[in-house]
Amino acid sequence: MNYNVVFQTTHIGTPLSKTKTFLSLKISFLLLLTLLYLNAGAFAFNQLVTLSEKNASIEKVLIQIKKQTGYSFLYDKELLKNARPVTINVSKAPLDEVMKKCFADQSFTYEILDKAILIKPNAQPKKSVSVQESSSVQAITITGKVTDSQGGALVGVSVLLKGSTTGTSTDANGKYTLSIQADGILSFSYIGFTTQEVATTGRSILNVTLLEETKSLNTVVVVGYGSQQKRDITGSVGQVKASDIKDQAVTGFDQALVGKISGVQVLQPNGAPGSAMAIRVRGLSSISAGNDPLYVVDGVPLSNNSDFSTAIVSNPLNTINPTDIESIEVLKDASAAAIYGSRGSNGVVLITTKRGSGGKAKFTYDGYAGVQQVVKKIDLLDAYQFAELTVEGINNAYSDAVPGANLDLSLNSSRPVSYRVPARYFPYLAGEKGLTDTDWQDAIFRTASMQNHTISVNGGTENVKYYISGNYLDQKGIIIGSGFKRYSGRVNVDGQSGKFHYGVNFTPSYTINNLVKTETRYTEGSIVAAALSIGPVFKVYNDDGSYNFDSTPGEGTKTWNINPVAMALLTKDRLTQSRILTNGFVEYSFLKNLTYKLSLGVDQNNYREDFYRPSNLPQMSGFGAGGVGSPSVPVGTSESRGIINWVVENTLNYTGSFGDHNVSGLLGYTNQKERIDGNFLRAENYPTDIIQTLNGGQITQGYSSLGKWSLISYLARLQYNYQHKYLLSATIRSDGSSRFGENNKYGYFPSVSAGWIISDEKFLKDSRTLSLLKLKASYGLTGNFQIPNYASYGLLGNANYVSGGTVTNGLSPTTVDNPSLRWEKTAMFDTGIEANFFGDKLQLQADYYNSNTYDMLLNVSVPLSSGFATQLKNIGKVNNRGFEFSANYRQNIGKWQLSVNGNIATNKNKVVELGPAGEPIYTNGASGSIEYVTMIGKPIGSYYGRVKDGIIMSQAELTTIPVTNSSKPGDFKFRDINGDNKIDDKDRTIIGDYFPDYTYGLTLNARYSNFDMSVTIQGSQGFEIVNLQRRYIYNFQGNFNSYTGAMDRWRSDENPGNGEVSEVNRVPTGDGGIFSSHHVEDGSYTRFKNITLGYTVPKNVLNALKITNARLYFSAQNPFTITKYMGYNPEVNNRPGSNLSPGEDYGSYPLAKTYVLGINFSF
């Protein structure tokens, strides 16, 4: 009797066909067994049963017993097939006695566990033993003990001589005795443990340690429109369970996913509280359309198109409390994602929330509180160094303009005004002590608090189960004035009534995000850019306590740096989001294996942003008040978006087995529609700053907008396996979308995949080391529909003019018609191997994929003479290919339980085809000039500029190398790429890209007694960042503060510095400001993402407090990052929405390191 090949258990009274229920039962069964082991011998049979049956089936009897006692039964269906009818007549008899009667003369026996009764085969077929004894002359008696890896005795382990029926099972002490005729192989099998076979070879004592079977093999993985056993999956699906992401002080689950799944890059483009992460599954497939994956929460495909104009994109997924999440699955390959058709090509993220498990209400509290600080500070010049730099810059400019000028500062007043040194610098040059030396980073950053509390209740009855939670999160931002708050709740209810199964999920949430302006350059008011670039010689506050707005570094030059502290604190920018996600379903089982499900989801999502810029904050660009303290024109805006998205899904599910043939099928029909209503109002001319709502001013601008999209889909999936060994799966989805042109309304997205579990073949079945070997391959087609709602129409836009002294309406086409517009297609091939060893203690997984995205939605450059720069067309092709490798290893050493999960992934992104003539796409960066190129053979949005080769060290060198016409010694030396002996725009080349050569993640978990620890390390290697901040703080003009590297600057032929840093000159020469490799840095990094130390409070302490379990922990998020990158965050991306111009750092909100103390307990 071998339990672990196909061991089917079931609950009496629950439907037999539900794979998921069946599996969760199996898991709980394992847990129960553990409990049994812990409480061995402590049974209390005080239940009384009254029964009167004649020749009844055993199942009927068991149902009666269950009803009366509440005990559940766990059994193998096969086992009961040959059960003898039961005749019994007892009144108020103890359970044990009743059971004995029922099970007399049966081919199976039972065992009473904590709250269930396990039915198992008669362990000791004594008859056969005696037969063997009689026929044997020299019987060998083998004795031994079977233990688990921690040395605990295993009770009831089946010990069987291979190839015979001779066997026994271990007793309460884990001991066994077995007589056999001759040496042979003994097989030890036990539920939840890997079967082990040992040759007796003359030994009489044979102690065996069984290895626990890893749950993963039997893990259920959620896939689109259903779930599957992990073992049967033929696509590529990454899974993260709640336990893998717990303890992290993050606002959204996406932040906790960093480094957890191979091939899933979770990028944090900025550190603003509540800001969106960018999840990239297997590279970047699209140039113009979106690259975000589809998010599906409890089966409802969400729309994340907030269509909002704010620079910091609020993360729509913030509304989901990570504590409520049970598991996250990422569908990576086309065969897994094709069931989502035209939305699958960027991968699909399936989020499953926690559900009620029934029973007595169980309360759980999860919470933490702690502090955050900026990950690092950037080394900048102090006031004395800055003064020296500025004055040197002015002097050098003066020398250039007036050759031979006397630089003696005593003659300062006779210089032309633009070359005059402001008097404020004299004390600094004289080295006077105690002068203003402001650290502007200290001024804008703070140690910010963070706290998060979730309380949940889980319980229900046999038929109705619930999970209810409430959450409060308060994250102050590390930049003054910023912060994020969330209030959210969740109610999940599941019910069962006859053939009906139903459920409702209700998730209201409300978030408040106080924004500060970052992600842009100082001229547009970025607080970070201003804090880095403003001179340290300026004060934050004047002596009278008012803000200081004087930041002019030179006499004749004005640099419009506005006091960043004032910008952060005086400007009001509040973004709120209220979202209610509701879905419900009804399932009806027509037949045993055929279920119809109707599900409805409604997502109501409302954003509102209120902005006010008061009059006491001066303006900075070329208009408005810029003088010291002079009032500016106050501006207020109010913007809102109301989004309603509903989906109706009808699915029909079939699961059946015909001998060794297992089949399941899915048919579906779905409709989804979204409507976005927008409003925008702007007011100016506020008489005072007291009333900051728009009624306080005069409305100068306003609009409302309306957009819709809709989708009709048919889907089908067929899964087949033979003995769970040969696996096949095929899916198809057809999507009709309103977004596509009249000529191409419908798309079809098929996929196929196959798997082979080689380890189940005869030649490997007996391997002791190899527990699973699976090969799989898939091919499929997915789409991308993330384009504007009406992109196929030539739209008219406002083009108003002034006639007769009033504004008159004008309308003109803003886009070109394209009735043939359709989805992008991604064809992906994937092949993988999974190998588990030593009872799944070591699990290895490797995947190779090659995907081609074609019919790309590309804003193709068209002749400008057409009046348009681009037209959206389906053209071009991008290739992504890569390897993914992951390994998990678990080992218990003494009382230590250790596990290591590692993953590494490569991806190579390559543009294969572009517009008609294949011409490259050049894209401007924030500098206003071309920084990027997307060209055939290279990654999307590669950096494009000149190559800096150090510094022109001397006049002598200047004459020997090609330079631009204004170069001087001390200027950058550029590489003459085209070899024409001139330095100009033709010498631009690719100088980096944002795509790492590889990304990796490593998680270490250790547990010793009540202590646990986990460390997550994550990193990316081989990519570059456009540190455009260098255009200011490393421009060597002396008008901004600078990296301390400027101390090694070129000063003269004799004193040329380190050869990397140019001369400082207020009127720069030699094209130093033109985009070049000077502005590009290696971004490679290794980051300690999370370190957690936990302590589980011992049970005996808790029992007194009536708490079932409690754990305290300390967690550090982002504590260290190892990188050469000079900015705050090597993942930075100022424009996460623009694929053509990635990886730019220009005043971006830095990441925080967070330290929290947390507690969770339940009762």
Place this chain on the structure above:
Amino acid sequence: MKTKNILKVALITAVMGITSCQKDFINLTPESDLSIPNFYKTSSDMVVAVNAAYDALQSTNQYGGLFFRLMEIRSDNALDLNPGGSAGVNYRIDIFAEEVTNTNLTDGYLALYAGIYRCNIVLDKIEAVSMDATLKNRIKGEARFIRALSYFNLVRLWGKVPLILTAMEPSQVSQLKRNDIAEIYGAIEEDLKFGAQNLSLSYTGADDGRATLNAAKSLLGKVYLTQQKWQDAKNILTEVVASKKYSLLTDPLTIFQETNKTNAEIIFAVKYGVAGREGHAAWITSDAGQGNRTVVDNSLATAYTATDKRLALIATVATANNSQFTPRKVYAALTSNQAINDFIVLRYADVLLMLAEAEAEVSGAPNSAAVDALNQVRKRAGIDEFALGSFANLAAFRAVIYRERRLELALECDRWFDMVRISNISGNANYAQLAINVSESRTTAGGRISILPRDFIYPVPDSEVNIYNDPSRFAQNPNYPR
């Protein structure tokens, strides 16, 4: 039991059928935006459509800012002192070092063609609209006037360009070639002649500011002058003067005031700004102190005599509430990025000077009509008038009229074109060379250069050459890139 099952099936079918009108479900048309097929139907649609053609002229990449760089900073009138700002794209225009990828070129080229597209779609669609014939002709005249102005700017900035006279799909446009300059001028003249015949003498009330027949004629005069068609120029400009519709204002300072937008001197202006809408960023400003942005070249200020009333128009004044400075001629009371002063494209003083030049060229020597027209402008400026006999020959008169044009029309986006035009008349680049020789920008540019005939036009945008990828149809201008 049976009934129950039927009911269940019916329920399911009903739910599935909720959205069974599939075609309607996914056929969504824009609701808050108009699309081409449902517009251009009525006469009011056509008015709105032609307004959009005017709006193109307002664009930041036309009169709203960019032309100032291509037409004034390029010349000897203004300087850009900011080699680092916006990667030096404006500075490089100033020092004749622009790359073929300079964004000013790409933006300006596109903006002009975007305007032409708006004119073309009006002209294409209007024929099918049943509407009042006068209004129809007016709208056609307006569209053709704007198209002519756009092509006139295009041909002067870039030379040969594709001549597109209908609203074409991008795919059709990519089949075209750069047309000869003569063909482009031919089309410009046709458009303006149509305007001269179909537009009214004036528009009032809600239509005030629309292109008039004199706007078309004045522009045609400039087109003829540019082509050295002296007789044609003289004839058409004489008609403008003879209409007696326009006169010189007594005080030149009042012509440009944003409080005096409709005055007797203005023939055509690009209209801006009402109550914080439809404004523009200031055309030319410099920061407090001497600034590092755009400034008026010293050579311009020193070219005026001290008593010249126009000198005050060149002098910078502080903008309100602001530490920035701007020449009075383009002064705007900035309270936000919505300056409301109009950009005057054609005014009577220009017509008089053009007429003076044409008269002299036709006669081969300055005549009384020429000197009289010149003197009207000088008199108003408060400077000495010339006697007919004070000019030794045509060359002497030319020198005076050229100088007068610079002083009168400074910072009005005429100067660079005049420098090229005058160089073309003389057959050498000496006049245009002034853009370098007198310009202060040389002192920071590191080395002087000579202006070559190549420099008379800008390089066409590199992207356009690449997209055609066919030198036989669309080659870069000669001797570019530098």
